[in-house]
Each structure stands twice: as structure tokens, then as C-alpha cells.
Amino acid sequence: MASKQQSEKEFLKNYNIHDYEVPLTSVDLVIFTVREERLHVLLVKRADHPFMGQWSLPGGFIDVHKDKNLEATALRKLKEKTGVKAPYLEQLQGFGSKTRDPRGWSSTFVYFALIPSDLVELSQGSAVDAVQWFPIAQDQPLPHLAFDHTEILEVALQRLYNKVEYSSLAAHLLPAEFTLSELQQMYQLILGRPLDKSAFRKRIKEGDFLEELNGQFRYGSNRPAQLYRLKQGLGLVYYARSLSSD
Amino acid sequence: MASKQQSEKEFLKNYNIHDYEVPLTSVDLVIFTVREERLHVLLVKRADHPFMGQWSLPGGFIDVHKDKNLEATALRKLKEKTGVKAPYLEQLQGFGSKTRDPRGWSSTFVYFALIPSDLVELSQGSAVDAVQWFPIAQDQPLPHLAFDHTEILEVALQRLYNKVEYSSLAAHLLPAEFTLSELQQMYQLILGRPLDKSAFRKRIKEGDFLEELNGQFRYGSNRPAQLYRLKQGLGLVYYARSLSSD
DNA sequence: CGAATAGTGTCTTTAAGACATTATATT
DNA sequence: AATATAATGTCTTAAAGACACTATTCG
Known part of the structure; x- marks a missing residue:
């Protein structure tokens, strides 16, 4: 552990994040579009543990080499899944807790994207079996989602409904x-x-x-x-x- | 790295966050109060590297053992610095980039708190030399803040001004x-x-x-x-x- | 011309702003 | 009674809702 006497330069040389227990940190996306007169959300089927085979919001880890900031991570993920480069994008909210991921303490920055359906070309990413639009409708319940993604989606929908009002x-x-x-x-x-x-x-x-x-x-x-x-x-x-x- | 064939249980047994390069993740707070007819923000002087000796927003790392979720981290930090247990508290926004912290890729969940000045008892935390209220006023510029905290404070002020309107x-x-x-x-x-x-x-x-x-x-x-x-x-x-x- | 949707006008309603008036305590 | 601030009332204004009316194309 660093002492107060050393210089900032020395401190940084000796600093190692792996000396600490840190939470997992990811970026997830709630991507909405409207097609066939209906609001849809993009879900991906998880190809890996945990929750393998379950549907979830698209997202993943920050690439500390490629991504210059959080929004860059979100845009990278969005483009991987939909081909869309310049959507409406805003940060929704952060979610983090001890229990939301079985691997341990986990936090995620969730982004909220709107895209016109005519721009979308769905693509199969490397770590997903499938990418699919699901309609948001009372009579057509969504599948059970991985992690706390059902709750996150609910927050995103509320944001959408509210913000459209004003x-x-x-x-x-x-x-x-x-x-x-x-x-x-x-x-x-x-x-x-x-x-x-x-x-x-x-x-x-x-x-x-x-x-x-x-x-x-x-x-x-x-x-x-x-x-x-x-x-x-x-x-x-x-x-x-x-x-x-x- | 985990194979697709193993069970989720096996996968979790072998999972180690330290196999990956991960960003630093913290929780910071913008705490406002009004005293002597003026809006004030709480700042702490950093006792450790990086930015030792500079003023910053109060905050710190998530304690993966003590904190059950992000809000718990925020409330813990708030109580440590001000003694206030049940403030108005909402999440402001996440900030994360390659450059905001000299130790490396760093992200923070920022919370926004309002407290009545009559409840406050400032306390000196373990990792701070000083905790102090600074007035928000044109004629009294704030000190230069550590990290991107000047920008974060600006976002928090905008949130405050906007939300008070409606x-x-x-x-x-x-x-x-x-x-x-x-x-x-x-x-x-x-x-x-x-x-x-x-x-x-x-x-x-x-x-x-x-x-x-x-x-x-x-x-x-x-x-x-x-x-x-x-x-x-x-x-x-x-x-x-x-x-x-x- | 009829059907269909685009686009505008008028009157009402709602909530806020301006500003005057009344109410009730202390000194 | 004078003063000070609390509390309310009335009239005006801004923007939205209700709804009718006009405009312009195709078939």
C-alpha cells in the first residue's frame, strides 16, 4: 500500500488495481425502435455463463484499451449489434449490487438508445447466439431476462414514456x-x-x-x-x- | 477462460475477475446545503495520491463486503462525512473514461444529495485532511478540483437548478x-x-x-x-x- | 365529385403571473 | 396606531384541449 511520503509518480508506478477487491463493471444498453406500429426492444441470447441461454439486454465489459469513455463503450456495443452508428443515445442510470451477478459485486452503466427501424441491420455478435427485436405489449410478455435486466428495462420504459410527454x-x-x-x-x-x-x-x-x-x-x-x-x-x-x- | 460446455456452477468456481483488465469503479457525492443564505457544496481535501492535497468531491471505492448496493455506498460515504443518515439522495450520472484518473481507466457513479444545514456535523474522515463547505457564487470561485470533479459539479448544479423549476x-x-x-x-x-x-x-x-x-x-x-x-x-x-x- | 388526409382557425380551459387587498401579530 | 409580514382575491396572460372548418390531392 502507498505511503503518504512518496511522490505521485512513485505512487502510480506501484499502484496495482488487483491489490484490491473490486466490483465487475459493465455497460448495458436498452435499445428501442418502432416497427410494424409497435415499440420493440433489442435482446440478445447469452452465449456464455452466467445465465447462458437466457435473453438479456445487449452489453458487455469496458475495453480499457479500445474505449476512451463510457459512451464509446455504449456506441461500440450498439454498432456490433445493430450496425447503427449515430443513434439517439443518453445515459439511463447506473445499477450495482452484491447480488445482481452470481460472479460477485457487479455494477453497470446503462445507456438508452432510440433508433429508426429503417437503419437497422441486425448482426450476430461473437458472444451471442441470437439478436432479436421483442415487441413491448401487455398481451405479449417478454421472456425472463438475465441479471436484473427486467427491472432495468422497466426503468428505461418509464424514462421513455415520461420524456416523450415533454x-x-x-x-x-x-x-x-x-x-x-x-x-x-x-x-x-x-x-x-x-x-x-x-x-x-x-x-x-x-x-x-x-x-x-x-x-x-x-x-x-x-x-x-x-x-x-x-x-x-x-x-x-x-x-x-x-x-x-x- | 471458461468453456461453453461446463455448468454455470463450475464456471463460477473458476471465474476470477483478476484475469481481466478492469476499470476502477468508485462512488462520488455532490452534497448541497444552504447556510447563511447561500448554496454550499461539500468538498474534502485529498489525503492520498493521486491529487494529494487537492480539493475533491467526497467519495471512494465500493466496499464489496459492507455495501449491498450503490446507494448503500453513497449513504455510507455521506454519513462518514456529514453525520446525516436520511438525506434526499438520487443518482446523478455515471462518468468514466481512460483519462479521468492517472491510475488508469476509471468510472464513477455520482450521487446527488440535499441536506438541511441544521442536521450537519462535519467530521474528519480517515483519508481526508479536511472537510469543508464551499459557497457556490460567481464572486467566490471554487478551488481547482481533483479528477473531473469540476465538470461533475457543474452537471450537478444544472440538475439542481432545473429540477427546482418543476x-x-x-x-x-x-x-x-x-x-x-x-x-x-x-x-x-x-x-x-x-x-x-x-x-x-x-x-x-x-x-x-x-x-x-x-x-x-x-x-x-x-x-x-x-x-x-x-x-x-x-x-x-x-x-x-x-x-x-x- | 367523393374520399381521405393535411392543415388552420376559434373558442374554451387551465395554470401561472401581476398586483392589490385583507389579516394578524408585535412594538 | 404604526409596522411588518402572512394570506388571499381578482384580473390578465400563455399554452394547451376541443372541435369545426378549409385545402388539396387521387381515383
Whole structure:
């Protein structure tokens, strides 16, 4: 153990993390997409112990050589599993306890990602038998998940539902170009309730995070709909007031 | 390395975390209080390398034997430094990178605590020379902090300012019993702007997180003020609308 | 033209801001 | 009574909800 007398340089030369009992630390991801009018979450079947053969959230250990920070680990894992490079990504929360992993004290930094389904190419990673989208729906319960991943997924869903109420978050589940009606449908799908068209559009205009694609429309057997895309480099826009108050 | 053929039990018997290069993992705390009409943050002077002698946020390593989960580590550290057992405590965010600690890849789970100043008894911990409250103010810059703690503190302050706008958070900085005027002053102090008394009170009543202490008043050379306390077991109350929109 | 969805306008409702007024203690 | 702060009431404002109405394309 280091003495107080030595210099910082000397101290670092003698420092060895393996002199201490440390927790396992990993990064896990809750990746959502919407396909076929339904919210889905990405799960992987574990190829190794512990919980071999069970479904779990994608994730893994920090590579102390490759990853420069936590977000880099999350992006690396995301790309391995989905091929998506630039998703909406934010940190959800850390989870850590003595009991969540049979190997011992374990902690994980969980990230929360939204990706438009048109960008996804699922790939089989080296340590997984399978990668699969599972719909989030009452009538279709998810399989039992490894570790505390059922609880983590629940926290992620709450974050999603809440944040959609007062921010532009839902737009990140759509392809790059979309109409206001498509955006409203996305909000409705996630919130599980219809929204008033007029109020919705006033809010979006107020938020000022979309740009009109001049002269570009979505055509159908009706009046064509103006196409929009997200203004670049804006991040999320938050509203002063939540979508509904009761 | 474990083979896929063995049982989970066998696998765990042979598993050794020290076979891998793992990041350092710690828990740090941003502890706020308000004393003498000013927001303060608790800092400790580091007694050991690295950054010996520099001020830093209180924190330390997870004790894999004592701590049952991350929050337990945070509460243990908080109690060691302040004597406070049941503060307002929430997880702020994880921070982790190759460069934040000279010992190597390092990650930390940062917790955010609010404590009423009347409960605090500062104590000198074993690994610190000093524990001290520092005022948060433009005209009084904080010392240069160890690691990335300046950045972490900035994130915590933003969380504080934001959350006070739309929740009952500020009430957790007051002693157990307080008047509505005292509560309003606390909000004003943190937000740095005056609030309208009538609007403020309507909001608090709407939130319904206070209970009147029947017949108990704060006396002065004026009309006595009704005393209130937080309703127990409620957690934070969030408003549908932020305090001000411009 | 009819069907269908896009897009806008008007009135109401809700919660907050501005600000005046009343209430009740001490000195 | 004067003073000080507590507590409440009224009017206005901002943004959302309800809902009707107009616009524009295709078949």
C-alpha cells in the first residue's frame, strides 16, 4: 500500500488495481425502435455463463484499451449489434449490487438508445447466439431476462414514456424525413393515447426543432403532406408544459 | 477462460475477475446545503495520491463486503462525512473514461444529495485532511478540483437548478418544519430570481406535498406564519408546468 | 365529385403571473 | 396606531384541449 511520503509518480508506478477487491463493471444498453406500429426492444441470447441461454439486454465489459469513455463503450456495443452508428443515445442510470451477478459485486452503466427501424441491420455478435427485436405489449410478455435486466428495462420504459410527454424525443424513432402526421402517430403509439392534431402542431411549431423540406411531400390518395426533418445539432427540445395534465 | 460446455456452477468456481483488465469503479457525492443564505457544496481535501492535497468531491471505492448496493455506498460515504443518515439522495450520472484518473481507466457513479444545514456535523474522515463547505457564487470561485470533479459539479448544479423549476426538490434543503415564506425564499435563493407569492402558493397547494402543523406558527413582529412539514413517504412532486417560461 | 388526409382557425380551459387587498401579530 | 409580514382575491396572460372548418390531392 502507498505511503503518504512518496511522490505521485512513485505512487502510480506501484499502484496495482488487483491489490484490491473490486466490483465487475459493465455497460448495458436498452435499445428501442418502432416497427410494424409497435415499440420493440433489442435482446440478445447469452452465449456464455452466467445465465447462458437466457435473453438479456445487449452489453458487455469496458475495453480499457479500445474505449476512451463510457459512451464509446455504449456506441461500440450498439454498432456490433445493430450496425447503427449515430443513434439517439443518453445515459439511463447506473445499477450495482452484491447480488445482481452470481460472479460477485457487479455494477453497470446503462445507456438508452432510440433508433429508426429503417437503419437497422441486425448482426450476430461473437458472444451471442441470437439478436432479436421483442415487441413491448401487455398481451405479449417478454421472456425472463438475465441479471436484473427486467427491472432495468422497466426503468428505461418509464424514462421513455415520461420524456416523450415533454420533449422532442419521439422524433428520434422516425426515419430522417417524415410528415407531421407521422410524428404525431409516433407520439400516440408510445403514449398509448390519441392527441389533438391542432394542439400537437402548435407545440411542434413552438418547439422549432424541425425544418421544412422545401417542395418535398409525401403523396397518397389525399392532400400531400409536407416533409420535415430534424434541425441538425439541436439535441432534445423540452417544453415548458407537459402534454396533458390529467 | 471458461468453456461453453461446463455448468454455470463450475464456471463460477473458476471465474476470477483478476484475469481481466478492469476499470476502477468508485462512488462520488455532490452534497448541497444552504447556510447563511447561500448554496454550499461539500468538498474534502485529498489525503492520498493521486491529487494529494487537492480539493475533491467526497467519495471512494465500493466496499464489496459492507455495501449491498450503490446507494448503500453513497449513504455510507455521506454519513462518514456529514453525520446525516436520511438525506434526499438520487443518482446523478455515471462518468468514466481512460483519462479521468492517472491510475488508469476509471468510472464513477455520482450521487446527488440535499441536506438541511441544521442536521450537519462535519467530521474528519480517515483519508481526508479536511472537510469543508464551499459557497457556490460567481464572486467566490471554487478551488481547482481533483479528477473531473469540476465538470461533475457543474452537471450537478444544472440538475439542481432545473429540477427546482418543476418539482418540490427545494423543500429538502429546509429543516423539517418551515413556513411557506421560508420555502419561497429557498426557491428564490436557488433560482436567483424573485417569485410571485400568490402564484407560488397556488402551486404548492396544488402539489399537495405539505401538511399543516395544526396550531403551530412561526412568530415575529408581524402576523404569525403557519408551519408546515413534508408529507411522509411521498418522494418528489413534479409539476405539469415549469415555474416560468421566459 | 367523393374520399381521405393535411392543415388552420376559434373558442374554451387551465395554470401561472401581476398586483392589490385583507389579516394578524408585535412594538 | 404604526409596522411588518402572512394570506388571499381578482384580473390578465400563455399554452394547451376541443372541435369545426378549409385545402388539396387521387381515383
